[in-house]
Amino acid sequence: MARANPIDKHDARRRALVDSALRTLGELGYAKSSLREIANNSPFSHGVVHYYFQNKVELIVYCVKQYKAVCVTRYDGVVADSTTAAGLVVAFANKLCETIVDEAPMHRLWYDLRAQSMFEEYLREAAHQIDRSLEEMTWRVVTRYADLAGAETALPPLTVYGMLDGVFQQALLGYLSGQEQEALAMLRKQVSELMPLTLRSTPTDAPGVA
Amino acid sequence: MARANPIDKHDARRRALVDSALRTLGELGYAKSSLREIANNSPFSHGVVHYYFQNKVELIVYCVKQYKAVCVTRYDGVVADSTTAAGLVVAFANKLCETIVDEAPMHRLWYDLRAQSMFEEYLREAAHQIDRSLEEMTWRVVTRYADLAGAETALPPLTVYGMLDGVFQQALLGYLSGQEQEALAMLRKQVSELMPLTLRSTPTDAPGVA
DNA sequence: ACGAGTTCTTGACAGTCGTCCAAAGAATCG
DNA sequence: CGATTCTTTGGACGACTGTCAAGAACTCGT
Structure with missing residues (x-):
């Protein structure tokens, strides 16, 4: 087992990705926000999205729910x-x-x-x-x-x-x-x-x- | 010159295309309405769109304006x-x-x-x-x-x-x-x-x- | 410092997209 | 009728999409 529980790190990365995605979504809109564009505006590469999220839909839904929290x-x-x-x-x-x-x-x-x-x-x-x-x-x-x-x-x-x-x-x-x-x-x-x-x-x- | 003034026929085709486009747009939304899908739900093929409209943007704008008329x-x-x-x-x-x-x-x-x-x-x-x-x-x-x-x-x-x-x-x-x-x-x-x-x-x- | 497990990059894949074009078809004229 | 113009087709193009997998890079307990 890793020192710091890996669940937290995993979730932290997810949140960071979602934050980047929200920035891109807010700039380009839902229609024109591709996973590559989202990844470009983040410290990660485009492939990492599918490591933390099953697919684009799951990412978007997480974005929506995270957006809710600040509202x-x-x-x-x-x-x-x-x-x-x-x-x-x-x-x-x-x-x-x-x-x-x-x-x-x-x-x-x-x-x-x-x-x-x-x-x-x-x-x-x-x-x-x-x-x-x-x-x-x-x-x-x-x-x-x-x-x-x-x-x-x-x-x-x-x-x-x-x-x-x-x-x-x-x-x-x-x-x-x-x-x-x-x-x-x-x-x-x-x-x-x-x-x-x-x-x-x-x-x-x-x-x-x- | 053609018998019936060609301007009217041209405009009629445009309106027909816009009507088809509006049906497709209403069904799929702006993001997922491709020109091919729009053409599929019309009597025409996908290439004809660029005969009556310069590009997709012009078509969409015409759609919006035609929608306004019925409102x-x-x-x-x-x-x-x-x-x-x-x-x-x-x-x-x-x-x-x-x-x-x-x-x-x-x-x-x-x-x-x-x-x-x-x-x-x-x-x-x-x-x-x-x-x-x-x-x-x-x-x-x-x-x-x-x-x-x-x-x-x-x-x-x-x-x-x-x-x-x-x-x-x-x-x-x-x-x-x-x-x-x-x-x-x-x-x-x-x-x-x-x-x-x-x-x-x-x-x-x-x-x-x- | 080694090796196992996790994390990330990169390139490839099958589709779809808007756009354009050559050629076939239809319509209209002298 | 042939000739000219207008209309339409369907394929091709490069660019972009989401998804995936192989392997590099990294982390960390031992």
Whole structure:
């Protein structure tokens, strides 16, 4: 047996390969990312991929799942640090803009992979899991927002995620099309418009059940 | 010179080729649609593509633009025929569900191409034009909705399109993942939830300017 | 320092891709 | 009808793909 348990080293290499693959995927997109190109942007040669992964599909699925890990907690700081409803909206919008600026390639990769999952079944489960995670993440923001506003939520989690995802996607597209500042400004405005719509007007006493 | 003007025949062939290409693209997605596969699903051989189009890119761009033509008027009947605000919402939701059922491959192709446009610049302009058309189409529905409700719109066109596009995309993904009925029912619910949010509570007299 | 086990490189393989081209076929004219 | 142009075919090309296997390079307990 090797000194350091070989499982860890194996997994570490896998993660390194997946990291390189994610960089390439974010740059070229799913369609044009060949295993050779992925290996070229890594310290390894193209053959090593099949030593750590059975085939390209397995690598891609691992990429998707690793991508998920960096996503799910992105706005938890906003949730934890905000003390007023209005402050949360601004902080949330700022964080959304920040992640567009810092990680645009990863975001377009996500939308690419989700679109591919409409054609290729092997991506569906992984994409669905990420969608669920993003929905839950969004919902944590909105419920905290409702708490701070002393109001109740007016829309189900899936709907809130859907509409915010729509405008985020829009902003990302605009940002990548060269209209960086306009897209970010518009996103800020849209978030401040949409967040209040997720709350019911009546703060505490709701009609209906006694 | 030929009897019937050859321009028309040339264009007719182009349209036929583009139609075949759109069917194949909707079935396989952008990444896996080769010119040979496109030609196989058409009455022609693979070489003829380069007689009517300079290269694959030109064909794809023509496909995108032809796809746009069938989109832009999809909900104009709803706008024209509805007589009440509530009726319009139901008719709109029905039409959205109908087009998911009838044209799911085309819709997933659209989201695929829009995602590709984040990587490949040559698709950007065409994708942006379609996005604008869809935004205008959505806006015609919402302004008519506001008219029928005797209210004013509360959100700008881009925001309304963004949030509706988000939930539509969600429904399409669910529909293609085997949850047909749940996805359509959810979309109906979401549309009836979101449409009222596009209107200002105050119907006629707004505060502010005299 | 040797040898066994692990890790990585390299080259080859069978396909497929977009593109091009020579030649066959079809259509239309004088 | 022959002649000219337009249309279409199918094969060929070089480049690229995922996959695999043989062997070199490395690691590490002994």
